[in-house]
Amino acid sequence: MKGKEFFISGIDTDCGKTYVTGLLAYHLKKSGKKVITSKLIQTGCQGISEDILAHRKMMESEVLPEDKSGITCPIVLSYPASPHLAATIDKVDIDFSLFRKNVNQLLDRYEIVLSEGAGGLMVPLTPNFLILDYIKEHQLPLILVSSSKLGSINHTLLSIQTCLLHQINLHSFLYNQMPGDDKIIGNDSFEFFKSYLKSHSPETQIIHSRQLEKNEHFNFEDSGKIFP
DSSP: OOOEEEEEEESSTTSSHHHHHHHHHHHHHHTTOOEEEEESOBOSOOSSOHHHHHHHHHHTOOOOHHHHTTSSOOOBOSSSSOHHHHHHHHTOOOOHHHHHHHHHHHHHHOSEEEEEEEEETTOEEETTEEHHHHHHHTTOOEEEEEEOSTTHHHHHHHHHHHHHHTTOOEEEEEEEOTTOSOHHHHHHHHHHHHHHHHHHOTTSEEEEGGGGSTTSOOOTTTTTTSOO
C-alpha cells in the first residue's frame, strides 16, 4: 500500500486546524478508509503531541502504537512559541528528514495521511525555512483552514494569494464556522470565500465545517476529488 498525504494548514493560529483534522479523519474512518493523522511539529507540550491526542479523541480512537513510538509526531518542543523559537529555547536542531521518514512509514500502512502543520503558512520552522517552504519542497496538496472570526477575510485572502503566487496545490478550502460569534459575519464570509475561490482557484474543493459534524453524513463521493 502506498497512501496519499494531505497537508493541513490554516490562515493563522487557533483557526481550528486540529478540530477539522480530527473530524476529517473521523469521517474518512467511518467511510471505510484506512486513515491516520500526523503532526509536523508540536510546541508547548511534552510527551505525545496534544494535537495528536485531540485527533484520536475526535476520531473515537485509542492512542495508536505509532503515536506512542513518536512516528506521528517526532518533533515535540516544550516552549509554547513559533517552532524556530521553541527549538532555540529547547536547544534542539530540527531534522525534518526524520518527519519525512516517518510519514513514508505511515504511507506504507495507511491509505490517507492527514499531516497537520503549525500555525499559518508563513510560520518559521527555522530562521530560514517556513511552513510554506516545506509544502513547496514536498509538493503536498494543501487543505487550507479558515474561520468565521472577525479579521478572517484579510488573513484568508492573503493565504490564498500566497498559495497562488507560489503555485501551491490548494486542494481544498475548509471553512470552520467556529467560533460563530456573529452569524451574519460568518455566513457572509463563507459566501464571499466561495465567490472568490470560484474566480481565482476554481479547482479548489470547498467544505463547510457543518458538513463534518458527527451527526452529519459526509459523502466523499459526492464531494468530487477531495480524497481518493
